[in-house]
Amino acid sequence: MGSKGPLTQRWYKEKQSFVSPNQKRILREHWSTYGLDLKYGVALEPLDGEINGNGSKLVLDIGFGLGDSLLYAAKQRPDDFIIGVEIHRAGIAQAIGRMIEGNVTNARIIRADVTMLLEGGGGWIKQSSIDEINVFFPDPWANAERDTQKRVIRESMLLLFEQKLKSTGAVLRFASDVHEYALYVEQLLECRPGWSRTFKSIHPPGQGLPSYRTETMYERKAASLGHSVYDYEFHWGAP
Numbered sequence: 457m458g459s460k461g462p463l464t465q466r467w468y469k470e471k472q473s474f475v476s477p478n479q480k481r482i483l484r485e486h487w488s489t490y491g492l493d494l495k496y497g498v499a500l501e502p503l504d505g506e507i508n509g510n511g512s513k514l515v516l517d518i519g520f521g522l523g524d525s526l527l528y529a530a531k532q533r534p535d536d537f538i539i540g541v542e543i544h545r546a547g548i549a550q551a552i553g554r555m556i557e558g559n560v561t562n563a564r565i566i567r568a569d570v571t572m573l574l575e576g577g578g579g580w581i582k583q584s585s586i587d588e589i590n591v592f593f594p595d596p597w598a599n600a601e602r603d604t605q606k607r608v609i610r611e612s613m614l615l616l617f618e619q620k621l622k623s624t625g626a627v628l629r630f631a632s633d634v635h636e637y638a639l640y641v642e643q644l645l646e647c648r649p650g651w652s653r654t655f656k657s658i659h660p661p662g663q664g665l666p667s668y669r670t671e672t673m674y675e676r677k678a679a680s681l682g683h684s685v686y687d688y689e690f691h692w693g694a695p
Contacts, residue, residue, distance in 0.1 A: 474546065476546070479545070491548075492564045494566065494568060494573070494580050513533070513537070514536070515538045515590065516539050516541065516581075516586050517541065518594070519542060519591065519593075520542050521542070522547050522550045523540070525669055527551070527555065528670035530558075530562050531558065531560065537563070538562060539563070539565075540564070541565075541568055542566075542567065543569060551565065571613065571616070574616040574620055575616065581620055584619075584620070584622050586626065589621065589626075589627075591629070592669060593632060595608075596636070609640075611644065611648075623693040626692045627692065628690045629666075629668060629669070630690070631669065631685060631686065633675065633681070633684065633685050638688070641688065642656070645690045654690065656686075656687070658687075660685070661678045661685050
């Protein structure tokens with residue numbers, strides 16, 4: 457994880473959590489197996505053979521926390537390839553530990569700011585190569601008026617998604633327990649050309665989950681706050 461890479465946003469660095477000695481050991485001993493180091497100007501070449509040659513789907517899981525959604529997708533879809541993007545080292549270490557225990561072989565982790573990762577100039581992920589993007593319970597950034605540009609789902613990020621998603625059959629899946637954020641995302645996508653909403657569900661935390669995801673630590677927290685959960689699936693491009 458020591459390679460120079462796209463992790464430059466100051467507000468992310470300010471929110472780093474404590475990393476235990478055991479988590480540091482996991483990162484030190486197992487990152488080479490479960491992590492993808494990024495170098496400037498170099499695309500993710502190792503994925504070419506694993507994805508393009510056998511019809512597998514490439515799934516991007518942004519902000520996977522402790523790895524609940526990442527592991528669920530990897531186990532439910534053993535023929536597909538899941539890339540988890542996260543910036544918190546403690547969560548990455550815990551996810552890798554769970555990947556080891558579960559003998560997960562079809563997922564990798566990138567420690568990066570997703571904006572930097574997807575920007576075309578970096579060349580890490582090729583244009584029109586992603587089949588699915590999952591954004592489950594992202595940080596809502598409480599002051600919506602001031603912090604909108606820090607949110608994962610925003611207009612500038614959608615432009616990057618559109619460049620990286622395949623033009624046929626690609627989907628964006630989003631979940632949140634913050635009503636204002638969910639409404640913002642729904643309105644943003646429904647007014648944007650090329651997107652169509654194919655699924656919407658409002659339900660109590662942990663109940664009525666869509667089949668493509670599992671309950672996460674953030675959803676359990678939502679239950680303690682008495683929040684409802686909003687699940688969306690949006691289709692990009694041609695059917």
